[in-house]
Amino acid sequence: MKGQVAMVIAVALACLFLGCMAQESGESKVGEVQKPVKIYGSGASFPAPQIENWIYEFSKANPNILIEYASKGSGAGINDFKQKLVHFACTDPPAKESEWREFQKLGNPIQFPFIVGAVVAVYNLPVEDLKLDGATIARIFMGEIEYWDDEAIRSLNPGANLPHEKIIVIHRSDSSGTTEIFTNYLSIVSEEFKKKVGA
Structure with a gap:
């Protein structure tokens, strides 16, 4: 089965950019209040629990970077990304060629797989090991x-x-x-x- 594919490089690039900026500007002065950075994402519900866990762990080490992910489905995430409502989107299948051409108009997005899981049909019947091809x-x-x-x-x-x-x-x-x-x-x-x- 195909796994999860997500355009989450926007998060990685944003964090990398922030890190470089911090190094160039030097350490913060004592008492200086840094403005929080907010990163928004949306899309597939399947990877949401793992994404929330990653956000939690990342936030402990980087309290000044706030990341929010809205689990609303691959289609909704893609639409949010097209409308520039989010910085990254997650989708179960890879983006179609037509969708990818639209994404490229927004900048230089990159998609890559980050979670793999199976899709299965389930049944509710008192029969063990039911076989369905x-x-x-x-x-x-x-x-x-x-x-x-x-x-x-x-x-x-x-x-x-x-x-x-x-x-x-x-x-x-x-x-x-x-x-x-x-x-x-x-x-x-x-x-x-x-x-x-x-x-």
């Missing part, structure tokens, strides 16, 4: 497989006690990097999903 999951999300005891699922789980219960599909409705990663995968394993739904 990509093609079957695609058919479930297209509404072609509606019950847990469908022949396609039973053939993957011989001997399993599958109930005749309707499958209730739950997914995110907002602009989400996780959704993009998941639909990309389903489009790879299912030509039908690619044609009917797409990535």
